[in-house]
Amino acid sequence: MNRVYLPTGTGGRWLWLLVISALILAFAYGGISRLKVNGDPRVFFDAKSQAYQQVQALEAEFTANNSIIFVFESNRGSVFRRQLLAPIHRLTQTLWSQPHVTRVESLTNFNRTRSLDDTLETRPLYEGGPISDPALAELERYSAGEPRLVGGLLGPDLDVTAVAATLDIERADREQVQTVMAWARELQQALNQNNAEFQVHLAGTVAYSHALTQATETEFREKLPWVLGLMLLVLLVIFRSGWLVAATFYLMLLTNLLTLGLAGWGQLPVTPITAFIPVSLIAIVLADAAHLLTAYRHQVNQGLTPRQAVRQSLADNFKPMTITTLTTVVGFLCLNVSQSPPYQQLGNLIAAGTVFAFVLTVFWLPGWMTLMPLRPLPPKPQQTLARHLLSYPRLSFTVVTVALVG
Structure with missing residues (x-):
């Protein structure tokens, strides 16, 4: 140029x-x-992809998989203890009144069907209130053998359980996601405050989308x-x-x-x-x-x-x-x-x-x-030194060679 x-x-x-x-x-x-x-994870998929279009068709016909999940991790073994079942039951009841919630699933409201004489009785696993030790043990035995619970709402070692709330929102709608995360974190903090029995973590598609957005802004x-x-x-x-x-x-x-x-x-x-x-x-x-x-x-x-x-x-x-x-x-x-x-x-x-x-x-x-x-x-001093060395190349070469050999 x-x-x-x-x-x-x-x-x-x-x-x-x-x-x-x-x-x-x-x-x-x-x-x-x-x-x-x-922060919607679906942004990583091509809109022309056949698999993506199939998911979109299913969500359009039924409902999108938008959820916020409260994961209860027991600090003392099994979750089948009064100190855990009671707050799980209260949280399940509370979630029904939160914005955008359309369904709540948890260990306590899982329907159990039993045969009593000639009738079938379907009731939630735990409806709140006092519960005896034998009843707790029987509840644990039943849940451990229920395939619809283990691997879903209940961990295989029975030390982790989830309360899942299905939401009617658009994950791309930042205001709706922030509203959900605001009340979810408020409930999480209330559960974890001054509590040595368990820890509550947030998961679910909405929490994941919000985390991606937060990471980007950070x-x-x-x-x-x-x-x-x-x-x-x-x-x-x-x-x-x-x-x-x-x-x-x-x-x-x-x-x-x-x-x-x-x-x-x-x-x-x-x-x-x-x-x-x-x-x-x-x-x-x-x-x-x-x-x-x-x-x-x-x-x-x-x-x-x-x-x-x-x-x-x-x-x-x-x-x-x-x-x-x-x-x-x-x-x-x-x-x-x-x-x-x-x-x-x-x-x-x-x-x-x-x-x-x-x-x-x-x-x-x-x-x-x-x-x-x-x-x-x-x-600079090193530039001046370099200029002198270049002015006497043979002497410089001899000095360097002697230094290396010696």
Whole structure:
């Protein structure tokens, strides 16, 4: 790239930077405002898959398998003790009055049919109230031999049991999921408070969907700032210039905004898989920017003016940057062979982000570089030593050889 266009005049360069930044921000704002986090596990399956369509048909004809499950884990052996059956019975009764609940299944309301003389009697296993030790033992023997309980609501070792509530909600509806998780966690905390007999855990499809959503949001809210902070600290040590670090950070920001804006305009959901896109793009942008800015710093140290240094840096790095961009794009586009849509979206968006990073590095970053008040740095001690060693190659070789042999 022997000929590089750079706007003339400081005002023209600032205008160039501001116009590009404003266009990117406008595009990103419109797209990012449309982004939605989707924690539904069904997002991992292709809508055109025959198996997925069969599940959808079953759910449309009957009901979707949306549930919240309270898992009781006994701390003292069998769950067939008064200290567990009573709270299980109370929870079963309470769940019927919670929002969106259409059915409740538990050990205590499991129907048991017995023959009394010439009649059949069907009653719940435990209806609350006092229960004698012989009755508890008989209840345990019956439950251990009931195949509809063991492996379902009851663990094979009889130390774990579940209370399952079926829900009439859409897992993609974030407000409904949050409502369910709010009262579920409130009930869980009340059961676990000051209790040494058992522990209650939350499970079920709704809890799983909510966990995926929380993991995705945590990735953006907590981990991404740490990655950025560590990256900027390393860059400050390498470049020894706040302007160069600011340029790299802004380039990372613009690339991520463009990519996420594209995802929003394309109505692509944010999933635990696509949540890795910003971190991946940070590494890709850093690779492009580091090559160009390191060369720029070197040219300035050699005494070139900022404009001359930019031209020379682009001329030296344009070809390798182009090759690495193309190979990176092809590599991530290969994720389209996956049958899972989130992985396809991951590959396509990172490929697009890689192109954005390259274009911004070539066309936007040079304008910023020419505006940096960058001064030549004095050579480091190790650089001076290297220069002396290279001036006397034979002597250096002899000294190193003697040191290694001796």
